[in-house]
Amino acid sequence: xxxxxxxxxxxxxxxxxxxxxxxxxxxxxxxxxxxxxxxxxxxxxxxxxxxxxxxxxxxxxxxxxxxxxxxxxxxxxxxxxxxxxxxxxxxxxxxxxxxxxxxxxxxxxxxxxxxxxxxxxxxxxxxxxxxxxxxxxxxxxxxxxxxxxxxxxxxxxxxxxxxxxxxxxxxxxxxxxxxxxxxxxxxxxxxxxxxxxxxxxxxxxxxxxxxxxxxxxxxxxxxxxxxxxxxxxxxxxxxxxxxxxxxxxxxxxxxxxxxxxxxxxxxxxxxxxxxxxxxxxxxxxxxxxx
Amino acid sequence: xxxxxxxxxxxxxxxxxxxxxxxxxxxxxxxxxxxxxxxxxxxxxxxxxxxxxxxxxxxxxxxxxxxxxxxxxxxxxxxxxxxxxxxxxxxxxxxxxxxxxxxxxxxxxxxxxxxxxxxxxxxxxxxxxxxxxxxxxxxxxxxxxxxxxxxxxxxxxxxxxxxxxxxxxxxxxxxxxxxxxxxxxxxxxxxxxxxxxxxxxxxxxxxxxxxxxxxxxxxxxxxxxxxxxxxxxxxxxxxxxxxxxxxxxxxxxxxxxxxxxxxxxxxxxxxxxxxxxxxxxxxxxxxxxxxxxxxxxxxxxxxxxxxxxxxxxxxxxxxxxxxxxxxxxxxxxx
Numbered sequence: 023x024x025x026x027x028x029x030x031x032x033x034x035x036x037x038x039x040x041x042x043x044x045x046x047x048x049x050x051x052x053x054x055x056x057x058x059x060x061x062x063x064x065x066x067x068x069x070x071x072x073x074x075x076x077x078x079x080x081x082x083x084x085x086x087x088x089x090x091x092x093x094x095x096x097x098x099x100x101x102x103x104x105x106x107x108x109x110x111x112x113x114x115x116x117x118x119x120x121x122x123x124x125x126x127x128x129x130x131x132x133x134x135x136x137x138x139x140x141x142x143x144x145x146x147x148x149x150x151x152x153x154x155x156x157x158x159x160x161x162x163x164x165x166x167x168x169x170x171x172x173x174x175x176x177x178x179x180x181x182x183x184x185x186x187x188x189x190x191x192x193x194x195x196x197x198x199x200x201x202x203x204x205x206x207x208x209x210x211x212x213x214x215x216x217x218x219x220x221x222x223x224x225x226x227x228x229x230x231x232x233x234x235x236x237x238x239x240x241x242x243x244x245x246x247x248x249x250x251x252x253x254x255x256x257x258x259x260x261x262x263x264x265x266x267x268x269x270x271x272x273x274x275x276x277x278x279x280x281x282x283x284x285x286x287x288x289x290x291x292x293x294x295x296x297x298x299x300x301x302x303x304x305x306x307x308x309x310x311x312x
Numbered sequence: 313x314x315x316x317x318x319x320x321x322x323x324x325x326x327x328x329x330x331x332x333x334x335x336x337x338x339x340x341x342x343x344x345x346x347x348x349x350x351x352x353x354x355x356x357x358x359x360x361x362x363x364x365x366x367x368x369x370x371x372x373x374x375x376x377x378x379x380x381x382x383x384x385x386x387x388x389x390x391x392x393x394x395x396x397x398x399x400x401x402x403x404x405x406x407x408x409x410x411x412x413x414x415x416x417x418x419x420x421x422x423x424x425x426x427x428x429x430x431x432x433x434x435x436x437x438x439x440x441x442x443x444x445x446x447x448x449x450x451x452x453x454x455x456x457x458x459x460x461x462x463x464x465x466x467x468x469x470x471x472x473x474x475x476x477x478x479x480x481x482x483x484x485x486x487x488x489x490x491x492x493x494x495x496x497x498x499x500x501x502x503x504x505x506x507x508x509x510x511x512x513x514x515x516x517x518x519x520x521x522x523x524x525x526x527x528x529x530x531x532x533x534x535x536x537x538x539x540x541x542x543x544x545x546x547x548x549x550x551x552x553x554x555x556x557x558x559x560x561x562x563x564x565x566x567x568x569x570x571x572x573x574x575x576x577x578x579x580x581x582x583x584x585x586x587x588x589x590x591x592x593x594x595x596x597x598x599x600x601x602x603x604x605x606x607x608x609x610x611x612x613x614x615x616x617x618x619x620x621x622x623x624x625x626x627x628x629x630x631x632x633x634x635x636x637x638x639x640x641x642x643x644x645x646x
Contacts, residue, residue, distance in 0.1 A: 107625075116374070117368070118628055120374065121573055122621070122625075124620070125621040126621070127617075128616055128617035128620065129617035131613070133610070135610035135613075136608050136609070243561075243562050247437060254431070254434065285445070285456075286449055288445060289446065295438045296442070299431055300421055300425045303425070303426075303431055
């Protein structure tokens with residue numbers, strides 16, 4: 023194999039990994055603040071993907087353009103979910119929260135199955151076969167657009183948490199729940215907002231993912247696991263960690279697909295997950311939580 | 313032994329229990345094939361739920377990857393049967409050994425490296441997924457195209473080789489379920505059972521009282537894994553086929569925990585009540601749908617999800633503890 027292939031596959035894997043990273047960023051934000059592990063994360067991603075596909079096939083709306091409205095829809099979904107169902111569970115035992123979200127996940131997967139059927143669907147944009155060439159390096163235009171959009175969305179989220187008053191309030195809730203209550207923050211509303219923001223990440227990522235993969239309802243649980251692998255590798259609760267984890271997993275899977283069977287690629291991600299859990303459970307950038 | 317088992321159980325509960333058991337024993341004479349198949353499914357979930365409950369309900373260790381033990385048990389016994397002609401009751405020993413070894417590895421890594429809570433649950437999923445993809449590429453047992461057992465001749469039941477009619481399988485799973493119930497009852501009442509519950513309620517407190525939490529958590533994982541793998545053997549010989557995508561999938565692991573969660577985590581009757589409720593209701597619903605001429609894949613799972621949601625929201629501790637108060641039984645954790 024010529025050497026360019028490795029480079030091309032690596033770059034393509036990194037760009038895909040970036041989009042996965044954005045999805046995982048949502049998971050990490052939710053866990054970091056609300057302390058609830060969103061077992062329905064991949065399922066929410068597939069909701070976003072199906073919205074994007076429906077908009078494209080019915081109205082010819084480009085998923086990259088529709089990214090913002092889809093993110094807004096998912097924000098509303100996430101906000102309602104947290105405010106309506108999850109908030110009463112924040113002080114319940116962990117397994118109780120898991121089971122709640124697992125129930126939501128099961129319902130989402132199978133409703134999508136009933137509505138859209140089990141067949142894989144995809145989007146054919148006019149630029150699907152375009153590519154950029156830099157020397158020997160050939161990259162899909164779609165992946166470059168998606169990568170750039172991911173960086174923009176992530177940057178916006180970082181800026182929100184760092185510079186806005188609400189962002190600071192949310193970080194205060196994450197740092198000290200009781201302290202946040204004492205200074206009079208409306209923690210439940212901030213939690214709902216955070217869950218909404220996490221869901222919005224998922225919305226944006228989902229809109230981009232339809233350009234990269236075919237969607238089936240069964241993708242939901244697979245993406246939930248992928249999200250876990252990424253955030254645990256990067257550090258559960260750490261925002262830059264999620265993106266770095268995404269890049270790492272994207273690269274690992276691309277390389278494993280090249281050197282071994284593509285069907286075995288996620289085995290390497292799981293292997294990586296097990297190693298990280300054992301030797302650095304807080305992840306690459308995470309802080310150990312008691 | 314018998315006297316100790318029923319010690320402290322109210323008479324009303326014993327009568328109910330005896331009636332239930334008698335009903336289940338005579339069921340094959342009264343019920344048609346369809347009903348027997350449904351009962352097998354119910355008892356299968358009651359059994360696996362009971363096995364999972366040892367780990368989560370008694371010792372408080374949440375496993376979301378229990379399908380790995382079903383799969384390993386099924387594959388081990390089926391491979392020995394197909395490749396070497398070893399009867400499933402002997403294969404069972406290998407199946408349990410493999411699952412126990414796997415449980416011990418997962419438990420050792422997790423508890424030694426202090427992987428707890430969320431991380432432990434995800435670790436169990438990771439192992440199950442690892443096994444799924446691994447078996448997808450293991451051509452000795454058919455890889456992703458599935459592993460098949462020679463299909464049984466229904467004219468004659470061969471209990472030793474587990475080849476035969478649904479009625480035979482029904483009694484096998486009934487015996488397993490009763491056995492698991494008795495075992496769990498004994499475990500819960502034993503010294504170890506009390507240690508487990510102490511760990512479940514507060515691990516730090518348990519350790520400070522001198523309980524070797526590592527050892528007892530290991531026992532819980534290993535016992536649960538071994539029990540679950542027996543269900544795997546049953547699964548393989550009852551369905552005669554094994555596909556990694558189905559056997560090890562996260563969906564299977566979730567399905568397996570539904571009955572104890574709905575029935576009541578940590579109770580002995582929870583998994584049984586949960587299995588009857590869930591499978592009974594979902595079969596009833598499917599019949600209703602098919603009579604209305606509606607055939608939607610996924611409807612059953614949506615129903616599962618809604619049941620689960622309703623239970624977590626309305627009766628978080630499960631249906632059985634709530635039902636028990638209704639019937640007026642008092643007994644502690646049974």
